[in-house]
Amino acid sequence: MENHSEDPWQRAYDFAVEVARKAGEEIRKAGESEIKVMTKSCIVDLVTKTDERVEKIIIGSLKEKFGEGTHCFIGEESVAKGEPCILTDKPTWIIDPVDGTTNFVHRFPFVAVSIAFAVNKQLEFGVVYSCLEDKMYKARRGRGAFCNDEPIQVSDVKDIHKSIIMSEYGIDRSPDKVNKIFTTMQKILCIPVHGLRGSGTAATNMCLVATGAVEAFFEIGIHCWDIAAGAVIVQEAGGILLDVDGGPFDLMSRRMVCANNYIIAKRIIKEIDVFTARRDGAPIPKQ
Protein backbone atom coordinates (compact mmCIF):
# COMPACT_ATOMS: atom_id res chain seq x y z
CA MET A 1 0.00 0.00 0.00
CA GLU A 2 1.17 3.52 -0.76
CA ASN A 3 2.22 5.55 2.25
CA HIS A 4 0.88 9.10 2.05
CA SER A 5 1.47 10.00 5.69
CA GLU A 6 4.46 12.25 4.92
CA ASP A 7 2.96 13.61 1.76
CA PRO A 8 -0.76 13.83 2.35
CA TRP A 9 -1.77 16.01 -0.56
CA GLN A 10 0.17 14.62 -3.53
CA ARG A 11 -2.73 12.40 -4.58
CA ALA A 12 -5.15 15.35 -4.40
CA TYR A 13 -2.72 17.51 -6.42
CA ASP A 14 -2.34 14.91 -9.17
CA PHE A 15 -6.08 14.42 -9.29
CA ALA A 16 -6.70 18.18 -9.50
CA VAL A 17 -4.54 18.29 -12.65
CA GLU A 18 -6.55 15.43 -14.16
CA VAL A 19 -9.87 17.10 -13.32
CA ALA A 20 -8.72 20.50 -14.65
CA ARG A 21 -7.75 18.87 -17.96
CA LYS A 22 -11.10 17.11 -18.22
CA ALA A 23 -12.91 20.39 -17.42
CA GLY A 24 -10.87 22.24 -20.06
CA GLU A 25 -11.77 19.66 -22.69
CA GLU A 26 -15.44 20.20 -21.86
CA ILE A 27 -15.02 23.98 -22.25
CA ARG A 28 -13.19 23.60 -25.59
CA LYS A 29 -15.93 21.32 -26.90
CA ALA A 30 -18.69 23.64 -25.67
CA GLY A 31 -17.04 26.55 -27.49
CA GLU A 32 -17.47 24.72 -30.79
CA SER A 33 -21.27 25.02 -30.67
CA GLU A 34 -23.60 27.87 -29.90
CA ILE A 35 -23.05 29.46 -26.48
CA LYS A 36 -26.21 30.55 -24.68
CA VAL A 37 -25.46 33.53 -22.45
CA MET A 38 -27.19 34.44 -19.21
CA THR A 39 -26.45 37.22 -16.72
CA LYS A 40 -25.90 37.24 -12.95
CA SER A 41 -25.56 40.48 -10.94
CA CYS A 42 -25.77 42.88 -13.93
CA ILE A 43 -25.89 42.85 -17.73
CA VAL A 44 -22.12 42.53 -18.12
CA ASP A 45 -21.75 39.78 -15.47
CA LEU A 46 -22.05 36.80 -17.79
CA VAL A 47 -22.55 33.12 -17.13
CA THR A 48 -23.27 30.15 -19.40
CA LYS A 49 -24.56 26.62 -18.98
CA THR A 50 -20.94 25.56 -19.47
CA ASP A 51 -19.80 27.40 -16.31
CA GLU A 52 -22.50 25.62 -14.31
CA ARG A 53 -22.01 22.20 -15.91
CA VAL A 54 -18.21 22.25 -15.64
CA GLU A 55 -18.38 23.28 -11.97
CA LYS A 56 -20.70 20.33 -11.33
CA ILE A 57 -18.28 17.98 -13.11
CA ILE A 58 -15.32 19.28 -11.08
CA ILE A 59 -17.02 19.19 -7.68
CA GLY A 60 -18.69 15.83 -8.51
CA SER A 61 -15.34 14.26 -9.44
CA LEU A 62 -13.64 15.59 -6.30
CA LYS A 63 -16.47 14.42 -4.02
CA GLU A 64 -16.40 10.98 -5.60
CA LYS A 65 -12.64 10.72 -5.09
CA PHE A 66 -12.29 12.20 -1.61
CA GLY A 67 -15.61 11.39 -0.03
CA GLU A 68 -18.49 13.74 0.57
CA GLY A 69 -18.32 15.56 3.88
CA THR A 70 -14.56 15.39 4.46
CA HIS A 71 -13.69 18.22 2.08
CA CYS A 72 -15.35 21.63 1.65
CA PHE A 73 -15.96 23.42 -1.64
CA ILE A 74 -16.08 27.05 -2.68
CA GLY A 75 -17.10 27.27 -6.34
CA GLU A 76 -18.00 30.42 -8.27
CA GLU A 77 -21.31 29.12 -9.58
CA SER A 78 -22.29 27.38 -6.32
CA VAL A 79 -21.75 30.66 -4.47
CA ALA A 80 -23.80 32.47 -7.15
CA LYS A 81 -26.62 30.04 -6.31
CA GLY A 82 -26.42 30.80 -2.58
CA GLU A 83 -23.81 28.37 -1.22
CA PRO A 84 -21.56 29.91 1.47
CA CYS A 85 -18.21 31.41 0.54
CA ILE A 86 -16.42 30.91 3.83
CA LEU A 87 -12.89 29.60 4.17
CA THR A 88 -12.49 27.46 7.30
CA ASP A 89 -9.57 25.35 8.54
CA LYS A 90 -11.03 22.27 6.85
CA PRO A 91 -9.54 20.97 3.60
CA THR A 92 -11.21 23.24 1.05
CA TRP A 93 -11.28 23.26 -2.75
CA ILE A 94 -11.60 26.72 -4.32
CA ILE A 95 -12.86 26.46 -7.88
CA ASP A 96 -13.49 28.72 -10.86
CA PRO A 97 -14.77 26.43 -13.62
CA VAL A 98 -14.45 29.08 -16.34
CA ASP A 99 -12.23 32.04 -15.52
CA GLY A 100 -12.74 34.50 -18.33
CA THR A 101 -16.40 33.79 -19.06
CA THR A 102 -16.67 36.96 -21.14
CA ASN A 103 -13.73 35.75 -23.24
CA PHE A 104 -15.37 32.34 -23.60
CA VAL A 105 -18.62 33.92 -24.80
CA HIS A 106 -16.79 36.07 -27.35
CA ARG A 107 -14.30 33.35 -28.28
CA PHE A 108 -11.44 35.61 -27.20
CA PRO A 109 -8.78 32.96 -26.79
CA PHE A 110 -7.93 33.05 -23.06
CA VAL A 111 -10.11 30.89 -20.84
CA ALA A 112 -8.89 29.02 -17.78
CA VAL A 113 -10.01 26.42 -15.29
CA SER A 114 -8.77 27.32 -11.82
CA ILE A 115 -8.61 24.78 -8.98
CA ALA A 116 -6.90 25.42 -5.63
CA PHE A 117 -6.75 23.51 -2.37
CA ALA A 118 -6.31 25.00 1.11
CA VAL A 119 -5.88 23.38 4.53
CA ASN A 120 -5.94 25.43 7.74
CA LYS A 121 -6.52 28.43 5.45
CA GLN A 122 -3.13 27.85 3.84
CA LEU A 123 -3.05 27.21 0.10
CA GLU A 124 -1.38 23.84 -0.55
CA PHE A 125 -1.54 23.74 -4.33
CA GLY A 126 -3.05 25.41 -7.37
CA VAL A 127 -3.79 24.30 -10.91
CA VAL A 128 -4.68 26.66 -13.76
CA TYR A 129 -5.47 25.07 -17.10
CA SER A 130 -5.49 27.64 -19.90
CA CYS A 131 -7.61 25.36 -22.00
CA LEU A 132 -7.61 27.09 -25.40
CA GLU A 133 -3.81 27.36 -25.37
CA ASP A 134 -3.53 23.87 -23.83
CA LYS A 135 -1.22 25.12 -21.08
CA MET A 136 -1.34 23.34 -17.73
CA TYR A 137 0.07 25.55 -14.98
CA LYS A 138 0.49 23.97 -11.57
CA ALA A 139 2.30 24.47 -8.28
CA ARG A 140 2.43 22.82 -4.91
CA ARG A 141 3.61 24.70 -1.83
CA GLY A 142 7.37 24.30 -1.49
CA ARG A 143 7.74 22.25 -4.69
CA GLY A 144 8.06 24.83 -7.50
CA ALA A 145 5.79 25.95 -10.33
CA PHE A 146 5.40 24.38 -13.75
CA CYS A 147 3.81 24.96 -17.15
CA ASN A 148 3.26 21.72 -19.06
CA ASP A 149 5.76 20.11 -16.64
CA GLU A 150 8.54 22.64 -17.39
CA PRO A 151 9.67 24.73 -14.38
CA ILE A 152 8.66 28.38 -14.59
CA GLN A 153 10.10 31.47 -12.95
CA VAL A 154 9.16 35.12 -12.57
CA SER A 155 11.16 37.77 -14.43
CA ASP A 156 14.18 39.39 -12.76
CA VAL A 157 13.31 42.94 -13.89
CA LYS A 158 13.63 45.44 -11.03
CA ASP A 159 13.29 48.63 -13.05
CA ILE A 160 9.61 49.54 -13.35
CA HIS A 161 10.40 51.37 -16.62
CA LYS A 162 11.26 48.01 -18.18
CA SER A 163 8.10 46.24 -17.02
CA ILE A 164 4.77 45.10 -18.43
CA ILE A 165 1.91 45.37 -15.95
CA MET A 166 -1.46 43.64 -16.18
CA SER A 167 -4.87 44.60 -14.84
CA GLU A 168 -8.57 44.31 -15.73
CA TYR A 169 -11.63 46.54 -15.84
CA GLY A 170 -14.01 44.34 -13.79
CA ILE A 171 -17.78 44.38 -14.22
CA ASP A 172 -18.83 47.56 -12.42
CA ARG A 173 -19.76 50.21 -15.00
CA SER A 174 -20.55 53.05 -12.59
CA PRO A 175 -18.60 56.08 -13.88
CA ASP A 176 -17.09 56.69 -10.46
CA LYS A 177 -15.61 53.17 -10.27
CA VAL A 178 -14.50 53.17 -13.90
CA ASN A 179 -12.86 56.54 -13.33
CA LYS A 180 -10.81 55.18 -10.44
CA ILE A 181 -9.71 52.21 -12.51
CA PHE A 182 -8.70 54.39 -15.46
CA THR A 183 -6.92 56.89 -13.23
CA THR A 184 -4.82 54.09 -11.77
CA MET A 185 -4.13 52.65 -15.21
CA GLN A 186 -3.13 56.06 -16.56
CA LYS A 187 -0.79 56.70 -13.64
CA ILE A 188 0.89 53.34 -14.08
CA LEU A 189 1.16 53.64 -17.88
CA CYS A 190 2.72 57.08 -17.50
CA ILE A 191 5.37 56.07 -14.96
CA PRO A 192 6.16 55.07 -17.80
CA VAL A 193 6.13 51.30 -18.18
CA HIS A 194 6.71 49.29 -21.36
CA GLY A 195 3.08 48.22 -21.51
CA LEU A 196 -0.23 47.61 -19.84
CA ARG A 197 -2.11 44.40 -20.65
CA GLY A 198 -5.09 42.30 -19.63
CA SER A 199 -5.98 38.84 -20.88
CA GLY A 200 -9.51 38.90 -19.45
CA THR A 201 -8.81 36.16 -16.93
CA ALA A 202 -7.20 36.81 -13.58
CA ALA A 203 -5.92 33.23 -13.35
CA THR A 204 -4.11 33.52 -16.70
CA ASN A 205 -2.75 36.96 -15.81
CA MET A 206 -1.19 35.47 -12.68
CA CYS A 207 0.34 32.62 -14.69
CA LEU A 208 1.88 35.20 -17.04
CA VAL A 209 3.52 36.81 -14.00
CA ALA A 210 4.74 33.33 -12.99
CA THR A 211 6.36 32.67 -16.40
CA GLY A 212 8.08 36.07 -16.48
CA ALA A 213 6.12 37.31 -19.53
CA VAL A 214 4.96 40.27 -17.45
CA GLU A 215 6.14 41.70 -14.14
CA ALA A 216 2.89 42.21 -12.23
CA PHE A 217 -0.88 41.91 -12.14
CA PHE A 218 -3.23 43.77 -9.82
CA GLU A 219 -6.99 44.01 -9.49
CA ILE A 220 -9.69 45.04 -7.04
CA GLY A 221 -12.99 43.14 -7.34
CA ILE A 222 -11.66 39.67 -8.13
CA HIS A 223 -12.92 36.80 -6.00
CA CYS A 224 -11.03 34.08 -4.14
CA TRP A 225 -11.75 31.53 -6.91
CA ASP A 226 -10.15 33.79 -9.55
CA ILE A 227 -6.81 34.00 -7.73
CA ALA A 228 -6.39 31.11 -5.26
CA ALA A 229 -4.66 28.72 -7.69
CA GLY A 230 -2.67 31.52 -9.31
CA ALA A 231 -1.47 32.66 -5.89
CA VAL A 232 0.38 29.38 -5.30
CA ILE A 233 1.74 29.37 -8.85
CA VAL A 234 3.12 32.94 -8.59
CA GLN A 235 4.72 32.31 -5.19
CA GLU A 236 6.28 29.02 -6.25
CA ALA A 237 7.65 30.73 -9.35
CA GLY A 238 9.49 33.13 -7.02
CA GLY A 239 6.96 35.97 -7.05
CA ILE A 240 5.12 37.74 -4.27
CA LEU A 241 1.57 38.66 -3.27
CA LEU A 242 0.44 41.80 -1.47
CA ASP A 243 -2.72 43.70 -0.68
CA VAL A 244 -3.29 46.77 -2.90
CA ASP A 245 -2.35 48.99 0.07
CA GLY A 246 0.96 47.20 0.60
CA GLY A 247 -0.27 45.12 3.54
CA PRO A 248 -0.28 41.32 3.63
CA PHE A 249 -2.23 39.45 0.95
CA ASP A 250 -5.67 38.27 2.06
CA LEU A 251 -7.33 35.71 -0.21
CA MET A 252 -10.88 36.73 0.76
CA SER A 253 -10.34 40.50 0.51
CA ARG A 254 -11.11 40.83 -3.25
CA ARG A 255 -7.88 42.84 -3.68
CA MET A 256 -4.49 41.72 -4.85
CA VAL A 257 -1.16 42.72 -6.32
CA CYS A 258 1.11 39.93 -7.50
CA ALA A 259 4.54 40.69 -8.84
CA ASN A 260 7.96 39.30 -9.65
CA ASN A 261 9.47 41.16 -6.66
CA TYR A 262 8.77 43.75 -3.93
CA ILE A 263 10.39 46.62 -5.82
CA ILE A 264 7.94 46.33 -8.72
CA ALA A 265 4.97 45.64 -6.41
CA LYS A 266 5.63 48.63 -4.16
CA ARG A 267 6.08 50.95 -7.13
CA ILE A 268 2.68 49.97 -8.54
CA ILE A 269 1.00 50.19 -5.15
CA LYS A 270 2.02 53.87 -4.97
CA GLU A 271 -0.24 54.53 -7.98
CA ILE A 272 -3.32 52.45 -7.08
CA ASP A 273 -6.51 54.39 -6.33
CA VAL A 274 -8.12 51.98 -3.89
CA PHE A 275 -11.90 51.50 -3.87
CA THR A 276 -13.96 49.26 -1.63
CA ALA A 277 -15.14 45.78 -2.52
CA ARG A 278 -17.22 43.71 -0.12
CA ARG A 279 -15.17 40.78 1.16
CA ASP A 280 -15.89 37.28 -0.07
CA GLY A 281 -18.18 35.63 2.43
CA ALA A 282 -19.38 38.92 3.96
CA PRO A 283 -23.16 39.13 4.31
CA ILE A 284 -24.94 41.08 1.58
CA PRO A 285 -26.66 44.08 3.23
CA LYS A 286 -30.47 44.20 2.90
CA GLN A 287 -31.71 46.93 0.52
Ligand SMILES: Nc1ncnc2c1ncn2[C@@H]1O[C@H](CO)[C@@H](O)[C@H]1OP(=O)(O)O
Ligand atom coordinates in the same frame (compact mmCIF):
# COMPACT_ATOMS: atom_id res chain seq x y z
N1 LIG B 1 -16.69 41.94 -9.83
C1 LIG B 1 -15.52 41.70 -10.42
N2 LIG B 1 -14.64 42.69 -10.55
C2 LIG B 1 -13.47 42.45 -11.14
N3 LIG B 1 -13.11 41.28 -11.66
C3 LIG B 1 -13.94 40.25 -11.59
C4 LIG B 1 -15.19 40.42 -10.97
N4 LIG B 1 -15.84 39.25 -11.03
C5 LIG B 1 -15.02 38.38 -11.65
N5 LIG B 1 -13.89 38.97 -12.00
C6 LIG B 1 -12.76 38.27 -12.65
O1 LIG B 1 -11.69 39.16 -12.97
C7 LIG B 1 -11.22 38.92 -14.30
C8 LIG B 1 -11.67 40.05 -15.20
O2 LIG B 1 -11.88 41.20 -14.49
C9 LIG B 1 -11.79 37.58 -14.64
O3 LIG B 1 -10.90 36.64 -14.12
C10 LIG B 1 -13.12 37.54 -13.93
O4 LIG B 1 -13.52 36.24 -13.59
P1 LIG B 1 -14.74 35.41 -14.29
O5 LIG B 1 -14.51 35.38 -15.74
O6 LIG B 1 -14.62 34.07 -13.64
O7 LIG B 1 -16.00 36.13 -13.88
Ligand SMILES: [Mg+2]
Ligand atom coordinates in the same frame (compact mmCIF):
# COMPACT_ATOMS: atom_id res chain seq x y z
MG1 LIG C 1 -13.17 33.93 -12.48
